[in-house]
Amino acid sequence: MMDLYDRQYWREFTLWALVFAVIAVGGAWLAKPLSAEHPLRTLVVLPVALFAAAGFLIEWRQFRRFDEFQKSLYLEAMMAMGYTTMAFCMAAMMLVATRVIQAPDPAYTLVVMGLGFYIGLWRARRRYRE
Amino acid sequence: MNNAVRERRAERQWTQADLADRLGVSRQTVNAIETGKYDPSLPLAFKLAGLFDCRIEDLFFPE
Numbered sequence: 001m002m003d004l005y006d007r008q009y010w011r012e013f014t015l016w017a018l019v020f021a022v023i024a025v026g027g028a029w030l031a032k033p034l035s036a037e038h039p040l041r042t043l044v045v046l047p048v049a050l051f052a053a054a055g056f057l058i059e060w061r062q063f064r065r066f067d068e069f070q071k072s073l074y075l076e077a078m079m080a081m082g083y084t085t086m087a088f089c090m091a092a093m094m095l096v097a098t099r100v101i102q103a104p105d106p107a108y109t110l111v112v113m114g115l116g117f118y119i120g121l122w123r124a125r126r127r128y129r130e
Numbered sequence: 131m132n133n134a135v136r137e138r139r140a141e142r143q144w145t146q147a148d149l150a151d152r153l154g155v156s157r158q159t160v161n162a163i164e165t166g167k168y169d170p171s172l173p174l175a176f177k178l179a180g181l182f183d184c185r186i187e188d189l190f191f192p193e
Contacts, residue, residue: 067159
């Protein structure tokens with residue numbers, strides 16, 4: 001499935017993931033002894049959020065390298081991700097409003113986004129395979 | 131949309147990878163165009179026509 005992405009992407013992504021893991025684990029380790037209200041806690045955790053956002057740049061650079069067919073497949077996957085996430089959020093909101101479930105952890109949204117994108121890419125990529 | 135890309139490519143004895151290099155797209159994209167799974171944009175169609183030294187309507191035609 002991932003042959004849509006080139007070597008440059010995987011190199012950059014692997015490097016980013018490694019550095020992100022170090023920053024995330026390091027941030028958690030540094031924040032641990034600090035109390036919840038300690039102002040330094042935000043400073044320690046901030047690089048994690050900033051570096052997570054930097055992952056977008058790697059994805060953006062790959063998108064710019066895609067040709068027009070690859071871009072159309074990618075956009076189909078993004079659409080699948082958008083609608084899957086929207087359906088999940090709406091269903092969750094209704095279930096919470098009717099008190100069937102308690103408000104789910106927002107982190108689940110990331111999982112649904114990833115799943116929606118993967119399914120969309122898998123479907124779209126069938127045309128790309130041969 | 132039908133097209134004669136495969137035939138034109140075969141006349142020149144180019145592989146899909148050769149054509150992809152000349153067009154600046156992936157080999158899979160060339161394959162998708164040849165098999166009718168993807169209709170190229172107008173700029174890419176012009177590029178194809180230029181490479182094969184023909185008009186777009188000689189390369190692409192409605193089913």
